[in-house]
Amino acid sequence: MKTIVQKFGGSSVANAQRVFNVARIVTEAYNQGNNVVVVVSAQGDTTDDLIEKAKEINPNPSKREMDVLLATGEQMSMSLLAMAIEKLGCPVVSLTGWQAGVRTDTNHGASHIKTLKAERIQNELAKKNIVIVAGFQGINRYDDVTTLGRGGSDTSAVAIAASLHADLCQIFTDVDGVYTADPRLVPGARKLDEITYDEMLELASLGAQVLHNRSVEMAKKFHVDLEVLSSLEDKPGTKVKEVTKMEKMLIKGVAKDDNVARISVMNVPDVPGIAYRIFSMLAAKRINVDIILQSVGRDQTKDISFTVEKDQKDRAIQLLEEAKDTIQAKSIVCNDNICKVSIVGSGMQSNPGVASRMFGALFESNINIHMISTSEIKISVLIDLEDGKRAVTAIHDAFFDEFNA
C-alpha cells in the first residue's frame, strides 16, 4: 500500500463542479488502495476577497489577526471537499493546520514550518479515512494561528509527505507539468517528463511559477518525490526528483522573469568592504538581492550592480542614497525596464557550447545583453523588457528545435 499526498490549488477547487472534479481524482487514488492525504488551498479568489474585507475595516491590520482571517479560507475549502468526497461514498475527515500538527515559527503572514507531528493524520489513515488538510496554515508556540504566505500550500503538502515518508507528493495545478519554456510565450514549448530538484529550483526562482520554491527546497532536503500535474486532464505530469541517470537533454528550460530591476552603484572606491557594506545594509532591511555583478576596478573605482524585485527598488535606492557618502558612491542608477531570461540545466557549466549558443541566438535576434550571470546549472541575462518574448522564443528554438527534428 502506497501513501500519496495530493495538493490542489485554489483554482482547482474554485467552484462546486471543480470541487467534485478534485473529489473524483482523490477517491480514484483511494479506491486503488492507497493511503491518501489531500492538501487544499482556499477556493479561487477567497483569499483576495478576505484581504479586501479586512482592508475595508483597517488598511493596516495586525498580521496576527490577518492570519486568523485568512486561515478561514482553507478551512472552508477543506470541509467542502470533504462533503464532496462523502457524496462519492468514501470515508473522509478534514483537519485544520493545528489539528494536523503543523507547528510554525511566530512570523505571522510568512511563517516557516518548524515541526509536523503527523500523529492525527496517521490515526485517521489507519482508520481508512481519506485525510484532507488545510494548506497554508499552522499554529505557533503560543497556539496562535499562522499562515505560511502565498504558495504555502505547496510547502504544507511537501512537509506532510516528508513527515509521513509518503511515496509521492502530487502537486495538481492548472498546467499539466513543467515546460521547457512558458507555453504562452513559446508555442513549441515541450513538457518535461523529469527534472531534478536543483533544476526545478532555478526554474521556479526564475519565474516559471509552477511550484513554490520553499516546497522544492524542502522536497530536496527530505527526498520527497514530487509530481506536477494537471487537475483538469488525466495524464502524467512532470516528476521532480533526485538525478538518477544522465539526462539526454542538457537544457531543461527557458524562463523569463519581468519582475526585476537593476540598480547600479557607480564609482565606489576599489577598496575592501564596500560590497559588504552595501549588501549587509540591504539585508538588514530585508531587501532580497538576486544577481550581483561587480565590474573590474578602473581608476581606483568600480561599479557594483545588482537586481531586486521591482517593488523593492524604491526602498533600495532610498537606502543607497542615504548611505551614498559613507560608501563614497558617485551616483545610484536604476533600470527597471528590463527582464531576466535564463536557461537551466544540470551540468551546463562543463559544456562551454551552451552559453555561446544562447548568446548566439540573442545576437541573431539583434537583442542586446545588459548583464550576464552564470551558475552551475543556469545562465541568466538581463535584456530590455520589450525584447523578452522574442528572446525566449529564439533561445528555445536554438536548444529544442534539434530535439524535435
Added chain:
Amino acid sequence: MKTIVQKFGGSSVANAQRVFNVARIVTEAYNQGNNVVVVVSAQGDTTDDLIEKAKEINPNPSKREMDVLLATGEQMSMSLLAMAIEKLGCPVVSLTGWQAGVRTDTNHGASHIKTLKAERIQNELAKKNIVIVAGFQGINRYDDVTTLGRGGSDTSAVAIAASLHADLCQIFTDVDGVYTADPRLVPGARKLDEITYDEMLELASLGAQVLHNRSVEMAKKFHVDLEVLSSLEDKPGTKVKEVTKMEKMLIKGVAKDDNVARISVMNVPDVPGIAYRIFSMLAAKRINVDIILQSVGRDQTKDISFTVEKDQKDRAIQLLEEAKDTIQAKSIVCNDNICKVSIVGSGMQSNPGVASRMFGALFESNINIHMISTSEIKISVLIDLEDGKRAVTAIHDAFFDEFNA
C-alpha cells in the same frame, strides 16, 4: 476593576460600519477601566450562506464537516472586529473556540459545553488585551471542531462569564431589552427593567426570541447577571437576575409562538401505560413535545393531545400511525393552523385572578381557546393562528393598560 462579557449577534456585525459600532461599544467599556471579553457571532447571513454552499455540494453532509465549515463564520467576524478595535487604538486579541478553552460533547451541530478552561482568556486579560472569542463553537475530546447550534453564541458568552466570575454578561441585540409583548404586535408593549431567570426562561421558550434558552438556564445555574440591550442605541436594557425583591408587576409579558402543531391521539383505551408508550416512542426519535393534555376518560377511552414544533409534525404523525394498532388508537388528528399565546410572571399561580383575566380578554375579543396549559409562572392557550395577533394585543391591554394609567 470589573470584568464584563459582551456578546454581539450576527446582525450587530453585519457590515463594516456595524463592526465599528461594536468596536466603539467595546473600547468604551475597556477605556472605562474594565476587563472586556467579547463574544461574537458570524456576520449577518454568513451562516446561511455557508449552509447554502454546502448543500450545493452535498445535500446531506456529515455534521462533523458542517461544523468545520460553519465555524469559519465566527472566526471571520472575530478577526474583523479585532482589526476594527486595533484601528481605534486598543490592544486586542481574537481567539477561536478551542483557543479560548471551550470543550464540548461530541454532538456535532448541537453540542453542549462541558468545560471551559479560561486560562488563555485570563492571560490575555492580564496583558491588558481586549479578548474576542468566537461564539457558537468549541472542540470535543477528539479535538474536532463542534458548534453549539443556533443561538449558541449566547451560551458561549454566559459560559465564559461564569468561568471568569464576570460581574456582568451583556447580550447586545437588535432590540433594546425584554418587552411585555412583541412590540411589532403590540404598539403599547413596554420594556422591562428587570426580569427573573425563570420568567425569562418561560418567555424565551414561548417565542419571545430575545435570549437563547440554554444561555438563560446556564446563567441561572451559575448566577451570572445578564443584561439584554441594544447595540444600536446607547441606553440601559433589561437585567435578568435572581429575584431580589417582590416585583410590583405580577405579569412580565405576553408571548406568541406560531411554530406549533397540535396532534391528538383519539379514543385510546383508558388503561395505564398508554401515555408512557406514546411519549417514550416520540422521545426515542428525539421529537420534543411541549404541552401535553389528556382528556378525562369517557366510555373506557380517552384522548391524548400534545404540541410539537411544526417541522416535527410529520414524523410524529408517521410514528403514531405505525403504532396505531399497538396503542389501540382510533385515529390520529393534527391541527397546525394554530398558535400558542402565553402570559408569564412569577407567582401567578397563587393569584387566581390572572387566568380569568386572560380568558376574559380572549372572550371579549371573540377568540376561541382550543387548549389550556398552566405552570407555576405561565399560562398558555392554543388558539387559531389567525387570532394570534388580536389575542396578544387583547391580553396585553388587559394586564398592562392599568399600569400605564
